[in-house]
Amino acid sequence: MNREQNSSVLHCEGLRKRFGEIEAVRGVSFEIAPGESYGLLGPNGAGKTTTISIVAGLLEADAGEVTVAGNRLTTKSVAAKAAIGFVPQDLAIYPDLTARENLSFFVKLYGLRGKANRARVKEVLEIIGLSERADDQAKKYSGGMKRRLNIGIGLLHSPKLLILDEPTVGVDPQSRNAILESVEQLSGQGMAVLYTTHYMEEAERLCDRVGIIDRGELKAEGTREELVALLGEHDKVHLTGSGHLEAAAKACAEIDAVEAASVGQESIELLVEGASAILPEILTTASSAGVTVHSVEMEEPNLEAVFLHLTGRALRD
Amino acid sequence: MRATLLITAKDLRQRLRDRSAFLVAFVAPLALAFAMGVTISGFSAGGATYQIGVVNLDRGQAATAFFSTAEQAPVQLNTEKNAASARKRVKDGKLDAAIVLPRGLSATFLGGPAVQIDVIGDRNNQVGALVARALSDSYASYARTIQLAARALGNATSSLQIAQKGSSLRSPVAVSDTSTTRKNLDPKTYYAAAMAVFFLFFAVQFGISSLLDERRDGTLARMLAAPIPRRAIVGAKALTSVVIGLTSMVVLALTTHYALGAHWGNPLGIGVLIVCAVLAATGVTAFVTTLAKTQEQANAWLSMVSIILGMLGGSFFPVAQAGGVVSVLSKMTPHAWFLSGLQDLSSGEPLSSIVEPSIVLLAIAAACGALALVRVRKLIEP
Ligand SMILES: Nc1ncnc2c1ncn2[C@@H]1O[C@H](COP(=O)(O)OP(=O)(O)OP(=O)(O)O)[C@@H](O)[C@H]1O
Ligand SMILES: [Mg+2]
Numbered sequence: 001m002n003r004e005q006n007s008s009v010l011h012c013e014g015l016r017k018r019f020g021e022i023e024a025v026r027g028v029s030f031e032i033a034p035g036e037s038y039g040l041l042g043p044n045g046a047g048k049t050t051t052i053s054i055v056a057g058l059l060e061a062d063a064g065e066v067t068v069a070g071n072r073l074t075t076k077s078v079a080a081k082a083a084i085g086f087v088p089q090d091l092a093i094y095p096d097l098t099a100r101e102n103l104s105f106f107v108k109l110y111g112l113r114g115k116a117n118r119a120r121v122k123e124v125l126e127i128i129g130l131s132e133r134a135d136d137q138a139k140k141y142s143g144g145m146k147r148r149l150n151i152g153i154g155l156l157h158s159p160k161l162l163i164l165d166e167p168t169v170g171v172d173p174q175s176r177n178a179i180l181e182s183v184e185q186l187s188g189q190g191m192a193v194l195y196t197t198h199y200m201e202e203a204e205r206l207c208d209r210v211g212i213i214d215r216g217e218l219k220a221e222g223t224r225e226e227l228v229a230l231l232g233e234h235d236k237v238h239l240t241g242s243g244h245l246e247a248a249a250k251a252c253a254e255i256d257a258v259e260a261a262s263v264g265q266e267s268i269e270l271l272v273e274g275a276s277a278i279l280p281e282i283l284t285t286a287s288s289a290g291v292t293v294h295s296v297e298m299e300e301p302n303l304e305a306v307f308l309h310l311t312g313r314a315l316r317d
Numbered sequence: 318m319r320a321t322l323l324i325t326a327k328d329l330r331q332r333l334r335d336r337s338a339f340l341v342a343f344v345a346p347l348a349l350a351f352a353m354g355v356t357i358s359g360f361s362a363g364g365a366t367y368q369i370g371v372v373n374l375d376r377g378q379a380a381t382a383f384f385s386t387a388e389q390a391p392v393q394l395n396t397e398k399n400a401a402s403a404r405k406r407v408k409d410g411k412l413d414a415a416i417v418l419p420r421g422l423s424a425t426f427l428g429g430p431a432v433q434i435d436v437i438g439d440r441n442n443q444v445g446a447l448v449a450r451a452l453s454d455s456y457a458s459y460a461r462t463i464q465l466a467a468r469a470l471g472n473a474t475s476s477l478q479i480a481q482k483g484s485s486l487r488s489p490v491a492v493s494d495t496s497t498t499r500k501n502l503d504p505k506t507y508y509a510a511a512m513a514v515f516f517l518f519f520a521v522q523f524g525i526s527s528l529l530d531e532r533r534d535g536t537l538a539r540m541l542a543a544p545i546p547r548r549a550i551v552g553a554k555a556l557t558s559v560v561i562g563l564t565s566m567v568v569l570a571l572t573t574h575y576a577l578g579a580h581w582g583n584p585l586g587i588g589v590l591i592v593c594a595v596l597a598a599t600g601v602t603a604f605v606t607t608l609a610k611t612q613e614q615a616n617a618w619l620s621m622v623s624i625i626l627g628m629l630g631g632s633f634f635p636v637a638q639a640g641g642v643v644s645v646l647s648k649m650t651p652h653a654w655f656l657s658g659l660q661d662l663s664s665g666e667p668l669s670s671i672v673e674p675s676i677v678l679l680a681i682a683a684a685c686g687a688l689a690l691v692r693v694r695k696l697i698e699p
């Protein structure tokens with residue numbers, strides 16, 4: 001073990017997992033330092049949940065190694081799991097139990113009993129803002145409240161590493177913001193966070209470092225600046241219009257300076273070297289391919305552009 | 318172990334909160350045991366005894382034989398002076414029915430002419446007449462057997478002696494009441510026990526098959542992520558089944574004992590049989606559950622298996638006497654073994670008589686449990 005590995009909260013090396021024909025994770029390696037928040041950014045089916053399931057000790061990897069807080073993690077290890085708080089992608093609560101009972105049960109599994117248990121449950125109820133409804137059955141909560149309870153269970157034992165799997169999917173904007181704020185707060189308090197998402201904004205806002213994952217492979221990782229630097233002189237051009245978008249995207253991709261072109265909803269995303277010089281050519285190519293252009297924007301390079309650059313596809317399609 | 322108990326406690330709390338477990342484990346079996354116990358005992362020894370008048374015009378040994386064969390039936394025999402007075406008392410409702418043993422009945426056994434036994438019934442008391450009819454029929458066929466036996470022996474005169482000896486044996490065709498023979502439970506106890514073991518197979522489902530609920534609801538993933546061994550989760554589900562099953566059985570035994578007058582027998586023996594039956598039910602349920610992919614599938618299969626086993630095992634009617642394939646199949650069900658163990662106990666056999674049924678029940682539990690353990694691995698993956 002090298003020194004870096006010793007000091008990291010999470011260290012994964014060469015993770016692989018196959019489900020029959022599908023190779024869901026193909027040699028993923030990364031590590032997270034104490035207090036650091038790390039985002040796994042990738043589209044649907046990229047392998048985020050599979051990776052996280054291995055890291056949380058739910059799923060046996062076909063190959064690779066996970067170390068959590070210095071302890072080797074397998075599906076059977078107890079010490080390593082005790083250091084992890086896990087928030088699954090889908091709601092995982094007992095609807096017929098109250099919030100207090102849900103929290104109390106799970107924290108007992110982590111060994112907290114009696115007074116300490118009650119005190120910690122009370123604290124977490126405060127954090128997730130459910131103190132007043134603590135003794136109602138969870139099935140009577142609103143969607144947002146259930147989500148908050150779902151996250152609260154992961155925080156219970158003050159883990160060294162909190163793993164959240166797309167916690168904002170299907171959440172209203174208000175709750176979403178509350179979730180993001182509490183994650184920010186927790187990582188501010190020194191908890192390491194592993195966060196998966198396919199929202200670039202969340203990754204940019206929350207994460208110190210981001211790993212870009214696609215088709216089971218980690219394409220690149222680093223801070224936002226490091227990743228954007230991968231784009232070099234590339235700019236992102238966002239073009240909205242109607243007509244033969246596919247054909248236009250294809251035609252644009254033929255232009256030398258255009259590195260990648262991908263069709264979105266009534267829009268085309270382009271990654272262009274020296275965009276301002278080449279913009280007129282892009283517009284003529286698009287309209288001669290049968291597209292009526294409504295607007296053109298040159299955007300600040302962001303992680304979406306990085307994803308496009310690395311994979312040739314848009315993060316959301 | 319601690320984790321197992323924590324999960325079991327949580328499971329039991331959940332089950333207490335939803336009414337269906339309570340209904341299946343306690344209410345339904347009690348209601349049915351009451352309903353069946355009451356209906357059945359209306360026809361047989363469990364409840365009312367039938368008052369049957371006997372007009373003895375024969376006054377010979379054959380009549381004595383009649384009285385002794387009738388001892389096994391759920392009837393009280395009252396001697397009547399003559400047919401007319403018997404008819405009157407039947408009409409007045411003092412008797413349920415009456416039987417006239419004709420003059421010359423004993424002589425038939427000695428090779429005399431055939432005679433006829435008359436049954437006096439009342440239109441308003443069909444059951445009473447049926448009972449008297451069954452008594453007479455059974456006696457008649459008994460008489461026929463004796464005659465045949467005597468003839469086979471080639472000595473007609475000895476047939477009465479055979480009859481006298483024979484009267485201590487059971488008649489070839491018994492009165493159609495299963496409670497009269499020695500090895501049977503009285504109907505109240507039979508149906509209390511039968512319903513209890515039938516619903517046991519449903520009650521234990523509330524433990525094991527909640528594993529599928531937890532998988533569907535994602536809470537299983539949470540438990541897998543917690544620092545507890547996987548076997549604690551599986552163990553807790555089995556333990557929940559056992560606790561619910563035991564509670565259900567004990568409550569049913571006590572309730573039917575005190576409220577219905579069911580005679581379950583030696584408490585120690587009953588206790589052992591109940592524990593073995595609960596383990597067998599848990600094993601079977603666990604195995605079937607691990608075959609299913611979804612909760613819906615598991616529910617459907619478990620209901621089917623529970624009903625089929627219950628029917629074959631005699632939960633609705635005693636099938637052990639049916640003979641043939643059915644009784645062989647019956648011997649493969651935990652239900653039949655549990656009920657036969659109870660029958661042995663209640664007929665006063667020594668405690669050792671439950672060793673065999675207990676061993677069979679434990680073997681079923683072990684075999685199914687082992688298969689379930691092999692298969693459960695795929696269920697406890699997220
Ligand atoms: N249990 C499983 N059995 C078979 N295939 C699976 C299983 N779990 C995941 N997969 C497949 O593995 C691939 C990666 O899935 P995964 O759930 O890890 O993606 P994801 O990045 O979390 O996607 P999403 O953003 O939609 O949640 C997908 O192709 C998926 O179909
Ligand atoms: Mg996912």
